[in-house]
Amino acid sequence: MEHPSFTVWHYDGETGIRRLPRLVADDAGFTLVDDQGSDGPIGWNALVARGPSGGDTVYGLKDRPGWRLGLGGAIPEEIAARLPRPERYGGxxxxxxxxxxxxxxxxxxxxxxxxxxxxxxxxxxxVPPSFERKLGDAIVGDFGGRFCDGPGGQAALDALTRELNPKALPLEVRVARVPMVNAVALPGGKIVIFDQLLKEANSADEVAGVLGHEIGHVQNRDVMQALLRQAGLSVILGGMSGDVGGYFNALLAATYSRDAERAADDASIAAMKRARISPVATAGFFARLGKMEKELGKASIALNYLSSHPLSGDRERLFASNAAKDIAYRPALTRDQWEALVDICSNDPDVKGDMGWFGR
Known part of the structure; x- marks a missing residue:
């Protein structure tokens, strides 16, 4: 059947000559024929719609750059039905x-x-424990002389740590001179208590609840989860990039899941019970921080603990309600030990100042 208004033009991609062949089609494909020869057979599925040009519909071939077929006028239905549709958004x-x-x-x-x-x-x-230790060592090393070692302070902290670490986890707990009310667990079983938290605490019993909570995070391996969630998989896939300050800030900004926070609180309460340290003091510490938050506002750097360890009435009540009447509680530290711990930074003439860019 002839279609007088149907026009065909063709470039073979080699000579650059515009040819005007006849298109001989069947169900499988077509062949282009003119007095210079033929091109084909070519399967319909080999065509790629290239868009309109001068009113004609243009097609190319997937495996022949520069090859073009232009169809104009009224394209016969038996041919149009087999042509690929132009891509509007993508295949x-x-x-x-x-x-x-x-x-x-x-x-x-x-x-x-x-x-x-x-x-x-x-x-x-x-995550291999060896990697956690290396990452923790790198972060700790970047504190650069801000760990405090006033007389008797570290010995007192080590004694408190032993009381709250019944599973004998390999822990390293230090106090750093940082003007924040905070404590943070680092990878590899390292825990850092900021000296501002010691200054705000009224007793070693209050610090015991906070330290027990951080030990709970180490025990439950929550630290790497928080770091991965905050800093991303680059911590693992990129390895030790040298941006340990960034990892530290990520841990300060990280928040544990509600289940992880509750599990760490439970671990703290259980450890205090075994050590016969009353949880009531920790409940009072939380209540006092919550009151300070309302009075000073969340922008106060002294209340950084509140952003990384959100307080709630439930947490305060949890510690308070776990005080047992049948346990003869004892102070977490002696008076002398507590005074040495509180003054661990002020009695260390060699400790450096605040953390500068840490925590900002």
């Missing part, structure tokens, strides 16, 4: 439709977010 979207593609992408995005948020919980238990 995948054009095949299933824009709205279906958007819905599919939303499902995939939701899955990716779920995996990213859940990945730290799966990955952290498999």
């Amino acid at each position: 995948f979207i054009d095949r299933i439709g824009l709205w279906r593609a958007a819905a599919a992408c939303a499902v995939v995005a939701t899955g990716v977010v779920f995996v990213v948020m859940s990945a730290p919980r799966w990955i952290a238990p498999h």
